[in-house]
Amino acid sequence: MMYLNKALSEYLNDLAAKSPAPGGGSAAALSASIGAALMSMVANYTIGNPKYKDAEQKSSAILEKSEKYMAKLEGLIDKDVEAYNKLSKGIKEAASDAAELDALYKEAVIPPFEMCKIASECLKLCGELVDCGNINLITDTAIAAIMLEGAFSRRSSTFI
Numbered sequence: 001m002m003y004l005n006k007a008l009s010e011y012l013n014d015l016a017a018k019s020p021a022p023g024g025g026s027a028a029a030l031s032a033s034i035g036a037a038l039m040s041m042v043a044n045y046t047i048g049n050p051k052y053k054d055a056e057q058k059s060s061a062i063l064e065k066s067e068k069y070m071a072k073l074e075g076l077i078d079k080d081v082e083a084y085n086k087l088s089k090g091i092k093e094a095a096s097d098a099a100e101l102d103a104l105y106k107e108a109v110i111p112p113f114e115m116c117k118i119a120s121e122c123l124k125l126c127g128e129l130v131d132c133g134n135i136n137l138i139t140d141t142a143i144a145a146i147m148l149e150g151a152f153s154r155r156s157s158t159f160i
Contacts, residue, residue, distance in 0.1 A: 002078050011077075020088055025080035025112045028151040029073055032119045035147030036070035038140050039122060039129060046134040055132035062125050062132075069118050076118075080111040119152040 003011045003022065011030070015022050043063035046052045052059065090104040126145040133141055 003081070004074055004078055021081045021084045022077075023081075023084060025084065025115075026077050028112070029076040029080055029115050031147045032115055032122070032151035033070055033073040033077065035119070035126075035144040035151065036066050036073055036122050038144035038147070039066040039125060040070060042129055042133045042137045042141050042144070045137055046132065049134060052132070052134060058128065058132045062129055065125060066122065069122050072118055073115060076111045076115045080115075083108040083111050116152050119148045122148045123152070 003014075003026070011022065015027060040063055043059045043066060046055055046059040047063065048056075087104045087108040090101065094100040094104070123145055126141055126148065129141045129144075130138060
C-alpha cells in the first residue's frame, strides 16, 4: 500500500489497526518528514525577510537541503512498509532457508538505515537554522529537531 498520496487519516487508521504494517519504521519516517518540513518552513520565513538579509544565502542553502531530505524521507514511509511486508512474507515462505532469510533481513534494514542517515544530516542543519533562522520560529526549529531525533532514536535502537 502506498501511503504518500493518501489521506493522513487513512495512514493513521492503518497504523492503529491490528496489522504489522505500517509500523514503527514507517511512523519514524513520517516523523522525520515532518521535522524536515518544519525546517523548510523556518527557512522560508527567513528568506526574503529584511531582518535576516545577512542569513539569506545560508537559509536558502538549508531550504534546498531540507526540501531534498523531506522528499527522500517521504519516500521511506512507503519503502519501510514494503520492506517489512516482503520480510514478513519471506519469513513465512522461506523459514528454513537461512541465506534467503538473511538477505531479506538485510534488505529490510535499508529503509530505516537511510532514514537514520538523513535524520542525522537534518539535525545538523537544525543547529545551523537556530543560528541564522527567523527567531520568531525558533520553537519550530526545536520541534523539527525533536521529530528528527525521535525518528532516529526509534530506528537506531532497533538495530544496535
